[in-house]
Amino acid sequence: MGHYIELSAFDLFLAVGLIVIASGISLALQLGLTRSLAVAATRCMLQLGAIGLILKKIFQVNSPLLVLAWLALMLYMASREAVRRSRSKYKGIRLDALLTMTFTSLAVGLLVTQVVIKVRPWYDPQYVIPIFGMIFGNSLNGICLCLDRFLEYLRSRRREVELRLCFGATRQEAVIEGARQAVRTGMIPIINNMTVAGIVSLPGMMTGQIVAGASPVQAVAYQIVIMFMIAASNALGSMLLATLAARRLVSHYGVEIDSS
Amino acid sequence: MNTENKRQLASRASASKDPPGWFTCGTISFTDPMGRRLLRGVTLQIDPPCLCVITGPSGSGKTSLLRAIVGLNKANVLERRLGDVIYPDKRLSEWRSKVTLLLQDAPCIPGTIEENLSFPFAFKNSGSHRFSRDEAIKLMEWVGLGHFGLSHSVDGFSGGERHRLSLVRGLVWAPPVLLADEPLAGLEPELAQKCFDLLLDFSRQRPAVVICVLHEERFAKQADLLFRLKDGTLHRT
Numbered sequence: 001m002g003h004y005i006e007l008s009a010f011d012l013f014l015a016v017g018l019i020v021i022a023s024g025i026s027l028a029l030q031l032g033l034t035r036s037l038a039v040a041a042t043r044c045m046l047q048l049g050a051i052g053l054i055l056k057k058i059f060q061v062n063s064p065l066l067v068l069a070w071l072a073l074m075l076y077m078a079s080r081e082a083v084r085r086s087r088s089k090y091k092g093i094r095l096d097a098l099l100t101m102t103f104t105s106l107a108v109g110l111l112v113t114q115v116v117i118k119v120r121p122w123y124d125p126q127y128v129i130p131i132f133g134m135i136f137g138n139s140l141n142g143i144c145l146c147l148d149r150f151l152e153y154l155r156s157r158r159r160e161v162e163l164r165l166c167f168g169a170t171r172q173e174a175v176i177e178g179a180r181q182a183v184r185t186g187m188i189p190i191i192n193n194m195t196v197a198g199i200v201s202l203p204g205m206m207t208g209q210i211v212a213g214a215s216p217v218q219a220v221a222y223q224i225v226i227m228f229m230i231a232a233s234n235a236l237g238s239m240l241l242a243t244l245a246a247r248r249l250v251s252h253y254g255v256e257i258d259s260s
Numbered sequence: 261m262n263t264e265n266k267r268q269l270a271s272r273a274s275a276s277k278d279p280p281g282w283f284t285c286g287t288i289s290f291t292d293p294m295g296r297r298l299l300r301g302v303t304l305q306i307d308p309p310c311l312c313v314i315t316g317p318s319g320s321g322k323t324s325l326l327r328a329i330v331g332l333n334k335a336n337v338l339e340r341r342l343g344d345v346i347y348p349d350k351r352l353s354e355w356r357s358k359v360t361l362l363l364q365d366a367p368c369i370p371g372t373i374e375e376n377l378s379f380p381f382a383f384k385n386s387g388s389h390r391f392s393r394d395e396a397i398k399l400m401e402w403v404g405l406g407h408f409g410l411s412h413s414v415d416g417f418s419g420g421e422r423h424r425l426s427l428v429r430g431l432v433w434a435p436p437v438l439l440a441d442e443p444l445a446g447l448e449p450e451l452a453q454k455c456f457d458l459l460l461d462f463s464r465q466r467p468a469v470v471i472c473v474l475h476e477e478r479f480a481k482q483a484d485l486l487f488r489l490k491d492g493t494l495h496r497t
Contacts, residue, residue, distance in 0.1 A: 159367035166330060167380035167433060168357025252331055252352045 004213045016041075055129065064123040071132050075101055078136035085144045088151045090257060096244040100143060104237040105135045112229045134205065134226060135233050138190070142234030143241045146186030150242050151249075151257065153178035158255040171250050179242040186238030190231045197227060281305030282343055283359070283437050283469045288328045290321065290335035298324045299335060300492030306485065308436065309467030311460050313480045316489035322473040323364055325489060326439045329471075330361045342436065357385035360433060364441040366426035368417065373400070374410035377429050392432065399428045403455060420446040427455055431462055437469045438462070444476065452476065 019041045026033040058066050079098040083089065109132045113119045119127045154161065157178065164174040197203055198220075202210075205226050209219035249257045286303025298321030306312055316322050328335030331352040340347040340355055347355040357380075368376050378391040393410065400406045403424040414425065427443050440459065444452040456479050463470040463484075472483075480486050487494045 159363070159365065160369050162332065163363060163367045163369065164379070164383075165332065165353070166356055166361045166363060167383065167429075168353050168360070168385035169380075169383050170353045170385070173383050252349065253334060254332055 004211060055125070058125050058129070062125065064121075067123045067125050067128055070125075070129065074133060074136050075105060078140045082140045082144050082147075085140075086147045086151075088148070088155070090151070090245070090249060092248050093147075093245075096241060096248065097143065097147075100237050100241040100244060101136065101139060103240060104139050104233050105132060107236060108229055108233040109135050111232075112225060116225055130205075131226075131229070135229065138230040139233040139237040141189060142186040143237045145189070146182045146238035147241055147245065149185040150178055150182035150245055153181060154249055154255050154257050158257070161250065162254045165252075165254060171246065171252070175246050175250050179239075179246060182242045183235065183238040187231070187234055190227070190234050194227050194231065197223070203227070282307045284339060284341040285329045285337065285359075287338045288325065288335050290324050290328050290333065292321075292324065297492055299328065302489075302492070302494050304329070304471070304494070306469045306471070308469045309463045310469050310484045311463045311482075312469070312471045312485040312487065313483035314471065314473050314487045314489055314494070315475065315477075315480055320489045321492065322489050323441055326361055326441050326471070326473060329439060330356050330359060332361070354385050357383065357387075358435050359437040359439065360430060360435040361439040362426050362430045362441060362443055364445075366419070366422040368414045368422055368425065370415065372411050372413055373405075373408060373425065376414055376425060377410075377432050380429075380433050389433070396428065396432050399431055399458070402458060403428060404451060418446075420448075420451075423447065424451075424455065427458065431458065434462070434466060435468070436466070437471070440470070440472045442473055442475065444474065444479070452479075456482065 019037060023034045023037050025031070026037060054070075058070055076098070079094070079101045082097045082101065083093050086093070109128075113128055113131055114122060117127060117131075122128075154175070161174045161178070165171075193203070203223050203226070206219045206223035209222060210216055214222075249255060281304075284303070284305045286301075286305070288299050288302045289297075290299040291297045302325060304312075314322055314325065324333060324335070327333045328337055329340075331337070331340075331349065340359075342355075342358055369379060374393070374396070377396050380386060381389055381391040396410060397406065400408070400410070405421060405424055405428070414422075417425065423443060423445055424447070427440070430438050430440065438459075443459070444455055447455060459470050459472065460482070462468055472479075474480060486497050488497050489495075
């Protein structure tokens with residue numbers, strides 16, 4: 001590891017000036033965002049501050065149970081957020097989202113931390129927490145998009161699904177086209193990100209590692225692993241959630257979803 | 261014997277004089293989500309070749325009856341049978357590949373006419389069925405859609421065109437039992453007669469059981485079997 005410049009409380013205080021600039025613009029243009037900006041900035045500081053303290057504690061204690069408990073909490077919050085962001089809902093969506101995120105993050109996260117990076121001890125929070133955190137955050141985006149697309153398909157094209165059922169399609173055959181479209185939609189952001197990585201933007205983790213003093217080549221190596229990991233978790237998560245939603249919403253009787 | 265059982269027996273008797281029929285579906289009871297008891301123990305037992313027409317006032321449950329036969333609503337259906345083979349609920353998709361319903365509003369899938377006619381042949385349940393382009397072209401010409409060609413998109417098809425496409429889809433698929441929910445809706449009288457003749461021919465040549473829900477009295481008279489659905493039971497007329 002190389003060196004990095006530590007930030008003091010005074011440095012943070014200076015950074016508040018940046019929010020003041022944004023607020024000034026809001027006031028000048030009468031955007032009505034001053035209050036929201038202040039609330040958001042305060043929440044951001046408090047939340048990140050709390051996370052910083054909690055992570056510091058977890059790193060110090062270095063206990064596998066504590067790491068697992070923290071991961072479970074992140075997982076729960078991510079699946080809740082996925083449901084909250086989804087524009088349409090159905091009965092059982094929370095459980096489906098939780099199951100999907102659990103399976104996806106376990107499969108991909110364990111593969112990356114234990115087989116690719118070979119973290120030792122296996123629960124080392126320095127690696128395990130950020131990596132799982134990135135899986136949660138990114139698969140959340142993927143499955144939200146996928147779910148929205150799939151539910152939209154079932155609503156707008158329920159007659160087509162019924163038509164297929166009428167000619168002897170199994171439930172899977174009746175909705176496979178919708179599931180394909182949904183998984184494709186869930187995969188598009190990561191494909192775009194991989195395509196422009198390093199050209200249009202420097203990805204967050206790589207930037208962080210470079211600032212923290214890692215060699216750019218190592219930072220790139222990590223970033224590649226992370227990108228591929230996100231691609232896998234998006235594909236797996238989208239596919240799984242579409243399958244679970246289809247099981248719940250398409251029965252032998254046809255599509256059972258409100259048309260609202 | 262309670263009234264319900266008497267009613268069931270009455271329906272059974274009205275459907276066929278010598279049970280068991282080759283195509284058997286019943287006893288069907290159905291209460292719609294609004295709590296109306298639309299079907300009160302209906303049984304159909306029909307041998308091919310047969311063109312059966314079901315009429316009845318609006319809202320009497322004709323569509324519900326056809327949907328119940330193929331399991332597209334939550335009706336209570338005791339038995340579905342073709343010949344000696346009984347199809348329980350878990351084999352519904354297989355049943356539908358043999359007892360196929362042409363839906364009332366004749367939906368299409370986005371794509372070409374050929375895709376719309378041939379998609380069922382890709383399903384697992386299609387068995388040895390093979391899509392015949394020649395047959396499709398012949399039928400499309402017969403129903404007055406021949407000028408489009410099979411590679412034409414169905415995008416922008418009118419209601420009448422969709423109904424004729426739906427009819428051709430059913431006939432190309434050629435299941436042993438074809439159910440059609442108002443297949444002649446929105447067609448000119450002459451064209452409607454041509455389409456009806458097509459269904460009649462199909463039932464004779466395959467031979468098949470064809471069950472149509474129709475409003476037009478003049479076609480009802482040409483049917484082999486005519487039922488009126490009233491008060492939740494079938495009455496032979």
